[in-house]
Amino acid sequence: MLAVENLTSRYGRIEVLHGVSFNVNAGEIVTLVGANGAGKTTLLRAISGVQPISSGFIHFAGENIEIAPAHTRVTRGIAQVPEGRQIFAPLSVEDNLRLGAYARSDGDISTDLDGVYATFPLLFEKRRNQAGALSGGQQQMLAIGRALMARPKLMLLDEPSMGLAPILVDQIFAIIADFKQRGLTVLLVEQNAYAALAIADRGYVMETGRITMDGTGEALLHDDRVRSAFLGL
């Protein structure tokens, strides 16, 4: 479904992705783990089209999209839950969700709204509140709900568990694992490597702008190098 080939990207003169290649098959949950500063966020932004690339290819659903403008990639079916949630703080919770469906041409978003409210009942209670007034965990749910509103084929999640209380972390991972049942394909970036690999079909390890390892989630969980580098075991 998604294939990234030899992707390079830079901030000014400093290259931070040095020829990244990997792929995500339809229906999979793929986890990308790597230390802080490895280039995971840059990679997800490049896939969404909000970070310029200097070379390489991005194939999605049978097409080359590396030069497509960001908003058309959402229409094609790529949604992202960005690092740090990035909700529209001054707008209401419901407006945030409605804006999630902005790129869709079919008008009927009420079913999707109901679906998101069913998954996150708290958002329904707070639908008229300012999104900025939500707690961190609620904002993360809003960011996930907003991405779901786009009815994506591929969901990119950038550190959804960052800064959340352990009980919320479990809840978020359960929800992501459940995406698979709904037929969603997931590319998950996490520093919480243990939980992320545990729900993943496959995983990649990224170090300083390069993919250095890959394997099934299970295999990476038991790999000695992964265990010492990311799991502290």
Add this chain to the structure above:
Amino acid sequence: MAEFLQFTFSGLTVGAIYALVALGFTLIYNASDVINFAQGEFVMLGGMVTVFAAAAGIPLPLAALLAIAVAVTVGMLLHRLAIEPARGATAVTLIIITIGASILLRGLAATFFDKNFHSLPPLIRSEPWMVGGAALLPQSVVVLIGTAVIVAALWSFLTRTMTGKAMLATASNRLAARLVGINTSAIVGLSFMVSAAIGAIGGILAAPITLTNYDVGTLLALKAFAAAMLGGMGNPLGAVAGGLLLGLLEAFGAGYLSSQYKDAIAFIVILFVLFVRPQGLFGKIGVERV
């Protein structure tokens, strides 16, 4: 008392125009971080195109619509040709670009039209009403009502339509706006067009009272900038309040002190805001821009 009322009437009328220009500043600033010093030229175009189209025999309402269309087109071109290609440039570069655009537009207006002052016939009648011993021009009432209608229309556009919400979303978090599929550069272009329309309407409403010429935009942009800062840069309601307040300050300053100081008041306001209250009267420190 009559004097006080008189200053209030004229202050509110001029203030309403400042408010409209300041509102245009705010819209563009919020969507794109650009401080558009060509904002006053939209007001000039509104007045001047209407005057010359009417002189060419086009009925006044059509002439006014034409003027708005011209201003909107200029706003679109300004974004497309000058702002969009400079995306990612520093704030100072962008300000210089808009100042350059305003000089160009003024030059074009001086060439295409002329350098004389022009007026438009007032919408209803020209004899003032006497209120408490003070003269209230019917056109002043038209300006104030027109301003209120524009503010209300803009408000419902922003809060009730998806495009308006996309504009607010772009203002609040441009990265997230792009990630939900909003074409943010189209939204910024739209903010230029809406600002141009608002400025042009202000110019048309004000022309019967304040007269218009190719150069009215210069001082207006500076004063509206002062008004926007006074209200808190980025706050639309603050911009309106700041505009009205600046108009009143000028009218009272000119009336009770000396008319020599009238134009200095805007600069005193800018200095006051910079030194005493950088966030403006209605802004909170570090507040999220709306």
